[in-house]
Amino acid sequence: MKRNxxxxxxxGISMGITLALLGIMVLIPLASLVVFTxxxxxxxxxxxxxxxxxxxxxxxxxxxxxxxxxxxxxMGVVLAWVLVRYxxxxxxxxxxxxxLPFALPTAVAGISLTSLYADTGWIGGIFxxxxxxxxxxxxxxxxxxxxxGIPFVVRTVQPVLEKLDPLYExxxxxxxxxxxxxxxxxxxxxxxPAIFTGFGLAFGRCLGEYGSVVFIAGNQPYETEITPLIxxxxxxxxxxxxxxxxxxxxxxxxxxILFLVNLVQIRSTKILNGGH
Amino acid sequence: MSxxxxxxxxxxxxxxxSREGNTEIHAQTAxxxxxxxxxxxxxxxxxxxxxxxxxxxVIYEAxxxxxxxxxxxxxxxxxxxxxxxxxxxTAFAVVINTVFGVFAAWAISKFRFRGKKLLVTLIDxxxxxxxxxxGLIFVLTxxxxxxxxxxxxxxxxxxxxxxxxxILATVFVTFPFISREILPVLEAQGTDExxxxxxxxxxxxxxxxxxxxxxxxxxxxxxxxxxxARAMGEFGAVSVLSGHLRGKTVTLPLQVEILFGxxxxxxxxxxxxxxVVLAIVILIVRSIVEYIGKRRGEK
Numbered sequence: 001m002k003r004n005x006x007x008x009x010x011x012g013i014s015m016g017i018t019l020a021l022l023g024i025m026v027l028i029p030l031a032s033l034v035v036f037t038x039x040x041x042x043x044x045x046x047x048x049x050x051x052x053x054x055x056x057x058x059x060x061x062x063x064x065x066x067x068x069x070x071x072x073x074x075m076g077v078v079l080a081w082v083l084v085r086y087x088x089x090x091x092x093x094x095x096x097x098x099x100l101p102f103a104l105p106t107a108v109a110g111i112s113l114t115s116l117y118a119d120t121g122w123i124g125g126i127f128x129x130x131x132x133x134x135x136x137x138x139x140x141x142x143x144x145x146x147x148x149g150i151p152f153v154v155r156t157v158q159p160v161l162e163k164l165d166p167l168y169e170x171x172x173x174x175x176x177x178x179x180x181x182x183x184x185x186x187x188x189x190x191x192x193p194a195i196f197t198g199f200g201l202a203f204g205r206c207l208g209e210y211g212s213v214v215f216i217a218g219n220q221p222y223e224t225e226i227t228p229l230i231x232x233x234x235x236x237x238x239x240x241x242x243x244x245x246x247x248x249x250x251x252x253x254x255x256x257i258l259f260l261v262n263l264v265q266i267r268s269t270k271i272l273n274g275g276h
Numbered sequence: 277m278s279x280x281x282x283x284x285x286x287x288x289x290x291x292x293x294s295r296e297g298n299t300e301i302h303a304q305t306a307x308x309x310x311x312x313x314x315x316x317x318x319x320x321x322x323x324x325x326x327x328x329x330x331x332x333x334v335i336y337e338a339x340x341x342x343x344x345x346x347x348x349x350x351x352x353x354x355x356x357x358x359x360x361x362x363x364x365x366t367a368f369a370v371v372i373n374t375v376f377g378v379f380a381a382w383a384i385s386k387f388r389f390r391g392k393k394l395l396v397t398l399i400d401x402x403x404x405x406x407x408x409x410x411g412l413i414f415v416l417t418x419x420x421x422x423x424x425x426x427x428x429x430x431x432x433x434x435x436x437x438x439x440x441x442x443i444l445a446t447v448f449v450t451f452p453f454i455s456r457e458i459l460p461v462l463e464a465q466g467t468d469e470x471x472x473x474x475x476x477x478x479x480x481x482x483x484x485x486x487x488x489x490x491x492x493x494x495x496x497x498x499x500x501x502x503x504x505a506r507a508m509g510e511f512g513a514v515s516v517l518s519g520h521l522r523g524k525t526v527t528l529p530l531q532v533e534i535l536f537g538x539x540x541x542x543x544x545x546x547x548x549x550x551x552v553v554l555a556i557v558i559l560i561v562r563s564i565v566e567y568i569g570k571r572r573g574e575k
Contacts, residue, residue, distance in 0.1 A: 006387060008470045009480035014383040018395075021376045025444075025451055026401055032417040075322055082319045086312050094319065096563040100327050102502075103555035103562075105509025107529040108548040111536045112330040115337060115545075122329065147326055179308055208406025211511035211529070215536065228408040228512065235412065235516055240421055247409045258404055 048245040056222040057230045065206035068145035073199045076153020084161040098154050106211025114215040136218030144213045145206040153198030160194040193264045200261035204254050334552050337545035349546035357523045358531040365446040369507035372447050377454025385462035402451040410448050411516025437519030445513035450503045457499030458492045465491050498565045505558045
């Protein structure tokens with residue numbers, strides 16, 4: 001019965017090509033990860049991921065990614081608000097710039113931020129005068145992650161804000177609510193799912209980020225060594241089991257974040273489509 | 277505006293409620309103007325420090341020693357071979373992912389089938405994993421401990437620490453880029469037009485070329501631009517699979533890393549400046565495509 005409903009031709013060939021390419025490019029490589037993991041001993045995996053140096057790298061990655069994503073959540077709402085609600089010269093340029101972290105190769109961002117925030121750099125120099133080191137510390141890692149995460153919250157909040165009916169705000173204003181109160185009680189609850197989605201996507205990206213961070217991090221074990229860098233060094237020593245064990249923890253974290261984001265996104269899509 | 281409103285209120289003193297409302301709104305606009313200026317200032321400052329200054333740094337450092345050293349740095353043989361390899365990997369990524377993107381978006385948007393959600397999730401998977409893990413899975417698939425390794429050795433076809441590995445990694449990290457741009461357009465368009473054409477006897481490719489392609493051409497172009505951008509700039513996954521053999525398996529971003537690691541800062545920034553120019557071109561193309569898309573949407 002279902003087959004008869006397919007009036008448009010090309011299902012077989014398009015599905016075939018889709019699955020073949022997906023299989024070769026994504027599924028087989030991922031399967032090799034599963035196969036390799038299956039050959040490993042659970043005790044060995046636990047031993048690897050509870051090494052003090054690895055645990056310290058989890059801590060560095062989590063803390064810096066969390067702080068960077070929180071800053072981006074706040075700045076993302078501000079930026080989205082400014083871009084949707086206000087008109088001012090140069091707005092289009094500002095809007096176009098938001099995507100720069102996606103367009104600029106991470107290695108370029110990495111070396112550029114490093115020289116900018118090093119003690120001899122334009123910004124790093126100012127802070128060095130106050131006795132604050134930025135490059136080669138956790139602050140430096142956080143700055144690189146803020147750079148990487150800028151577009152996420154802006155681009156999830158922007159469309160919701162554009163579709164938000166100003167009627168409710170006007171109603172709140174006429175009923176005597178202050179602007180701050182209107183924002184907190186009327187607008188913010190509507191934006192919350194979008195903010196969370198953007199935050200989650202940025203957080204996930206930050207946890208796995210490598211290129212922009214390695215240059216500015218300094219890569220001191222226990223202090224500024226991020227988890228992807230540990231995987232990288234295990235691979236360079238041909239220790240594939242350790243690399244895989246640590247990668248599994250990262251994958252688990254990434255999927256957990258993705259799962260939570262998807263839960264919230266369902267709500268967000270509902271608002272975008274105007275339903276509740 | 278508010279002057280006129282006040283005058284209007286004065287002429288009709290019986291409308292006390294509306295007058296109160298007016299002063300209320302008037303006070304709000306004065307307050308919100310200050311808020312507006314503060315918020316715009318914060319946004320501009322934030323983006324200037326976080327996005328513009330890194331760009332200025334690249335250009336400044338690249339030309340620090342003048343124009344001639346700059347051109348010497350970017351015409352270095354290692355840099356040129358890195359540029360070639362980058363273009364090669366990018367070409368593979370664009371071609372494979374365009375084919376995949378068009379067929380996958382067509383299959384997902386025009387037909388109903390079971391497991392569609394799963395398929396979409398699997399397609400998006402490559403961008404959700406860390407680039408280092410992307411590199412790792414190809415090392416596990418084709419590296420020394422893999423079951424495929426003896427076969428590859430016999431064929432003398434090396435993947436890890438060789439060009440095929442770099443190409444695979446590049447295709448992998450950009451895998452969903454084109455399908456992701458086309459899919460929403462096709463889903464919004466629905467299937468009515470294609471169904472009508474099919475009922476009138478049009479063949480698959482004719483339907484695609486005359487009906488579907490005009491709808492998706494801007495999304496497709498934007499997807500290709502995004503894919504090319506990310507392919508040229510990919511660092512982590514390529515870094516895992518490259519082995520950093522100078523002149524052989526080094527792409528432009530890896531060349532930047534090598535130069536920076538050797539404390540050759542000026543050349544590192546000179547090579548980076550090529551990628552910065554590409555990034556800016558991409559942003560401009562993106563704005564144009566979005567602008568055209570919006571204008572067509574308004575009509």
